[in-house]
Amino acid sequence: MLRYHNVTNLVLYRKYRPKAFSEVIGQEHVVRTLSNAIAGSLISHAYLFCGPRGSGKTTIARLLAKAVNCQDQKGSEPCNKCSSCLEINEGRAIDLIEIDAASSGGIDEIRELREGIRFAPAKSKYKVFIIDECHQLSKEAANALLKTLEEPPSHAVFILATTEIQKMIPTIISRCQKFDFRKLTIDEMVRRLEFISKAEKAKIEKPALELIALNSAGSLRDAESLLNKVLNFSGLEKEIKKEDIIGILGLVDTQVMVQLADYIAERKMDLALEFLGKTLEKGFDPEVLSKSLIEYFRKILILKVNPDLQNTVIQGFNEEEKKHIEKHLSVFTLAEIHRLMTILISASNQMKYSPIPQLPLELAIVEGLQKEEK
Ligand SMILES: Nc1ncnc2c1ncn2[C@@H]1O[C@H](COP(=O)(O)OP(=O)(O)OP(=O)(O)O)[C@@H](O)[C@H]1O
Ligand SMILES: [Mg+2]
Ligand SMILES: [Zn+2]
Incomplete structure (x- = not known):
């Protein structure tokens, strides 16, 4: 009989999305370079984040958007208190436009973007466009985007994210400052899972967390989702062992x-x-x-x-x-x-x-x- 204890109403991987650069696991070179750029106000107009799924591309894109528009920015970190930061954290910032190219090839969105981009941001310093899975833009949309990237208005920042850079047209790549993300290591993931379990007041032995990490192929999102499943299933009362995980997730030891x-x-x-x-x-x-x-x-x-x-x-x-x-x-x-x-x-x-x-x-x-x- 399955008994579900709802540990949290929030999905763990959303709840624990880093709200500051200091919370990001791994991707040190990306964080360092971007932090320096933000602190020195040297913002590019187009960034390209490429690398495996669940490794922090969307997370860092949103952090960058928050940092460039933060009204009380100190060093390179967003304050997470001003209205701009709060709006982004709550997903209701009008000057942050997120486009998912996977859904429709993005053609309507890119057309809208081409029309809307001339207008200055409503409230903030920058209008930030995050284009996810941008290798899936249709040919038409990709060409439209390229035109925009050729002469972006000074108030626009583009952050393109992709898991498959080889499918992107080179002319777009060459317009962007490119960052390579890497898979997270087992150790990095285990440390994050330990942190999350503690915060959720769950007891789970380390070998169990290692097994979860091993089965996540370098994606922290996958690891956090697996942990979520395990906690929902087992509850918080007793310590969760490696054997429990094997049973719950159907993993192979x-x-x-x-x-x-x-x-x-x-x-x-x-x-x-x-x-x-x-x-x-x-x-x-x-x-x-x-x-x-x-x-x-x-x-x-x-x-x-x-x-x-x-x-x-x-x-x-x-x-x-x-x-x-x-x-x-x-x-x-x-x-x-x-x-x-x-x-x-x-x-x-x-x-x-x-x-x-x-x-x-x-x-x-x-x-x-x-x-x-x-
Ligand atoms: N480097 C990281 N540091 C901390 N948490 C991370 C990191 N990468 C992923 N996560 C966790 O996984 C979740 C998903 O990460 P994110 O959306 O940034 O992945 P992504 O690289 O954009 O993946 P995809 O290619 O599937 O869109 C985050 O909300 C966070 O909980
Ligand atoms: Mg993403
Ligand atoms: Zn702020």
């Missing part, structure tokens, strides 16, 4: 992958299939499991090619598991890992269409072990 890889390494097909069956019986999603297994072999592959990456690649594994990783590194050849991964990827793709979802994974294990026995 590192231990499961290591064990499965171990049976494969030892060529024990019967044990591998039995273990797989038992794991799936516990309610694990076969698609998630095969994805995790692919990720595990990918780690082995990376370490084989470049052993120096040890510290970054095997974060989140305990000592016992690290010993197994060592073993797998010596047992599997590069060619074998390559072949296993190819087989697993194709199994993963077949799962959606398979009458028995776990069958492709089982067949993959059989195939992976069989050919090697010749």
Whole structure:
């Protein structure tokens, strides 16, 4: 029976969106450069933020908008008290225009923008336009935007954000000051999750937070959403353990992958299939499991090619598991890992269409072990 305790009415990732540059995690070079520019009043007319999802692009865009229009700005931080800051925090600032290019290709919005941009800001120093997912602007909209960027009025600041810079037209890129965002590290995410849990008065052990971070692919938004789910589900009374997370989120524990890889390494097909069956019986999603297994072999592959990456690649594994990783590194050849991964990827793709979802994974294990026995 599911019992939901509503920890918070607010979605955590919105509630904990940084309100000052000092709260931003990682992205140090972006924060430093922008802070210096703001403090020195050297504001560009066009910025381009590119990088992975959930890494702070919209967050920093709004901080920049707040800072340039803050009526009581000290250094580079917005005050979060003046009417301009409050309006932006509450999402009702008329001089901050946010356009989502993903919704309609943005053509109506860009047309409006071209018409409206001549008029001075209503209340503030700058009119700030944030264009999200700007690689999805239609060709027409992109060309219209380009014209605007060629001669922007002095009161306009554009902040374009994208996860896929390679899809943008170079003429737009070259008009902007470009900032590269990076994925957040496990450590950075765990620290933020610790901070949020404490603020929400939730008790959750560190290995549980590490597992959440590990499953968020560098996106702090995803990590915060997972934490949100876990807190809503478990409530605040008792301490949440790693095992609880595995159950609630249907995540695959590192231990499961290591064990499965171990049976494969030892060529024990019967044990591998039995273990797989038992794991799936516990309610694990076969698609998630095969994805995790692919990720595990990918780690082995990376370490084989470049052993120096040890510290970054095997974060989140305990000592016992690290010993197994060592073993797998010596047992599997590069060619074998390559072949296993190819087989697993194709199994993963077949799962959606398979009458028995776990069958492709089982067949993959059989195939992976069989050919090697010749
Ligand atoms: N660098 C960061 N520091 C602190 N919090 C962050 C950071 N990046 C993301 N977050 C958290 O994740 C949420 C979403 O971040 P944001 O909207 O800035 O991501 P994004 O890079 O714009 O992602 P997308 O490409 O999906 O739009 C924020 O509200 C905040 O809670
Ligand atoms: Mg965004
Ligand atoms: Zn202010």
